[in-house]
Amino acid sequence: MEKRQKVKANGKVLAWYFGILSVIILLLVYVALSDNKNTSGSFNGNTTVSGQNSKSNFELLGANFKKDGSIRYVVGRIKNTSGKDLSYARVDINLYDRNGNQIDSTFDNVKNLANNAVWSFKALVLDDKAYRYEIVEVTGY
Incomplete structure (x- = not known):
């Protein structure tokens, strides 16, 4: 029983980390694409x-x-x-x-x-x- 709870807790933590990592990757892609298009900040x-x-x-x-x-x-x-x-x-x-x-x-x-x-x-x-x-x-x- 205790092993199932650990796996469940580890799964939640892992999902949380993947969610954060996905947001960071999306932000980095957005910034990279914006810089290549010379947005108002770089023009x-x-x-x-x-x-x-x-x-x-x-x-x-x-x-x-x-x-x-x-x-x-x-x-x-x-x-x-x-x-x-x-x-x-x-x-x-x-x-x-x-x-x-x-x-x-x-x-x-x-x-x-x-x-x-x-x-x-x-x-x-x-x-x-x-x-x-x-x-x-x-x-x-």
Whole structure:
């Protein structure tokens, strides 16, 4: 009788350990997969704006990385400070890997951007290795 109770108790302890081990393994797999997809924690945004036209005609109100399901974007807001309505505006963004090498670029554009209007841009990021971005120019006419 006592032997059965020990086996039963050992079985419960063993099941408990396997349950904990399964949870730990699932968490490790989740973290590993998330890191490979460059989630927002590892995709750092540098919101520097360069280019002569960018500085005088536009104000960057903010930018960051956004993930919508498995699709990634650089999103932000730009204000037209040119003093006139623009028929076209474009934001150009360089994408860099973890080593700082440029690996791709992306852009977004809009038509009919009114003077002092704020444009919410959304630029698609296709390269899974993209780790950092830099807004290199905002142009318009």
